[in-house]
Amino acid sequence: MTSFEGFRCADCGATATGEGATTCPDCNGALDATYDLDELVGGPPADRPGDLLPVAPVGMGEGETPLVEAPRLAEELDVGTLRLKDEGHNPTGSVLDRGMSLVAAAADDADADTLALATTGDAGQSAAAYAARAGLLSRVFVPSRANFINKAMINVHGGDMRVVEGRYGDARETYETEREELPAADAETWFPAGTLESPYRHEGFKPVYYETAAALGTAPDAVVVPVAHGGVVAAIWKAARELERLGVVDARPRVYAAQPDGCAPIVEAVEGGHDPEPWEVPDSTTRTPSTARRRSPSTRVWRSASPAASPSPPPGGSATTANSPPTTPSSSSTPAPATGTPTSSGAG
């Protein structure tokens, strides 16, 4: 049983219902799913994540990933206990599979026949796999800079790939142009699978937190999330509020958004108190903690920043950049688990 009610625009508050919702019908802003939480109070949604999802996922073994203790990293960062939510165990190797499992289901419900998106790579291989699983096609626009494995796996999963010379912005531009030029009769056949192009992809990330809280039996003190567009960190914050509201756990964690120094628009926005702005020359290649230590004794993983501001980083958390001097998260006590590894901005 789901307590799903409908969708609300994060920008203007307009509501939307119906299968296959994409963006706000009034302002084209991002939609967010709403639920009747009163129906679930006292219930165990950590065991039944479907109660807090807008549609049943196209299941392919995603989720229930290991929560691995990392004692040496905990020591390096001077926190009591640190755990990594290893999303590499998902079917195509990233957290994006969780969101795509809902996107594919919504596209099928809406009678679309193609998942379409521009992507730096991971989301493309996930979309190609989940489209195939749902009996749909996929049309994936990737920049020429995307890595070879992503491109190969899009092909392996049967995706129709278009490689666009340049960076992500160039792929995105080509995707939008082709979409606008679709004949009217075909316009509904493409279902957008990109970040914030529908409410399903970010909603699908919430079980990362449900599983973490269930494994710990309580809310973690802090969650550090590698961030690109911000979909995963927003979903984790939403899930944390839901579980606290339902009384499943009695607290919310501090939530940190981590971005690489070479592409940190959300961190800059939080620190500067303004909306995120385009990053001139993005470079999201970061070193792992162990290689960073080998290469430069003065390099560390992340630093805390000012308290987060809306819209993306949640109140009570912070935005951080990778490969900067570390600061122990404020008022930290054990345990201090983290989800994901601070090695890439490709998490979503």
Ligand SMILES: [Zn+2]
């Ligand atoms: Zn709106």
